[in-house]
Amino acid sequence: MIDLHTHSTFSDGELIPAELVRRARVAGYKAIAITDHADSANMRHILECVAPFARNHGHYFDITVIPGVELTHTPPSLIPEMVAAARAAGAKIVVMHGETVVEPVARGTNLAAIEAGVDVLAHPGLITDEEAALAAQNGVLLEITTRGGHSYTNGHVLAKAREHGAGLVINNDAHAPRDLVDEDMRKAIAFGAGMSAQEYGQAQQNAWDLVQRFMR
Template identity: 55%
Template sequence: MIDLHTHCLFSDGALVPAEHLRRVAVLGYSAVAITDHADSSSLDFIIPRLVAAAAALNPHSPTRLIAGIELTHIPPALFAELTVQARQLGARIVVGHGETVVEPVASGTNRAAIEAGVDILAHPGLLSREDAELAARKGVFLELSGRKGHSLTNGHVAALARAVGARLVINADAHEPGDFLTAARAEMVGRGAGLSAEEYAIVRRNMEELAQGR
């Protein structure tokens, strides 16, 4: 089990990185990315601390902690600059906070995040076919979300991804212990979005590829 979109107390999550990592280790995860919400005011605070946490904790954990970030509610024009800055600071996974239907995300955010080359476009809402095609061309993974509200458009995203050849991941967007997905629950998210067993197996391989680094 791998999850590449979770949050700790460096933004709006509940746990310190050590407890976060321990809880998913007990669930049998092989890797987890902490991708706290950030904008230009907090990138240089959050990412170095997650990098340091990963360096300290990974030698003592069966689950590998990956330092990441979620660029959240930033103006679309800033995505390219902040994606580069995040990688320079050490983020291994850069998530773009997509145009979920349950938050007032600025129009054009999906396109800007894809053009910037984020790794994952999270909960992209009513993603357009044109943006899905761009994600397929640029190798940006589209997320099926296990989080309440964000998951409302999973079926739309899955169908578009199938139509245009975009690649998918499944993440919890966990903020507290009860949010972490079990393997069975993650499969339920994928199958509930319309994925076949074969397509879900591909999603799992996608997660492994991203966790290992591209």
């Protein structure tokens, strides 16, 4: 299992990076991205702290640790420059906090993030046909999430990804130990959204391909 969307105490997570990584490893994960909520006020601080931890200490946990950020509630017009700034600051994976139906995310966030080339569009809510098609074209992965609330629209996201050929990943959006679901629950949520076993396997492969890109 691979999780490309987690949070530590550098935003609203409950665990410091070391404990988050250790618990993920014990839960069966082979790679984890630490992607704390970021905006222009805290992004550089997050990456200055998490990137050295991932580089210098991650391998001691017998798991691949990837530094990243989740750009959150960013005004759509600022998303391109924030994505570029995140990569320049050391983010190996850039996740965008998408237009979930349970938070007041600005309309246009999904489209701006896809156009800016984020790696993963998290919980994109009622994603449109145009957005899903552009995600497929730009290689932006759409998230099927195990997190309550955000998961309400998993079935819709899956249907649009399937219709337009967009890639999928399955993430926990973990904020606490209980959020690091085991493989049985991960599959139950994915299959409950309508995902086939083949699509589940492809989502796993998509995540691994992104990890391998980071490792090169």
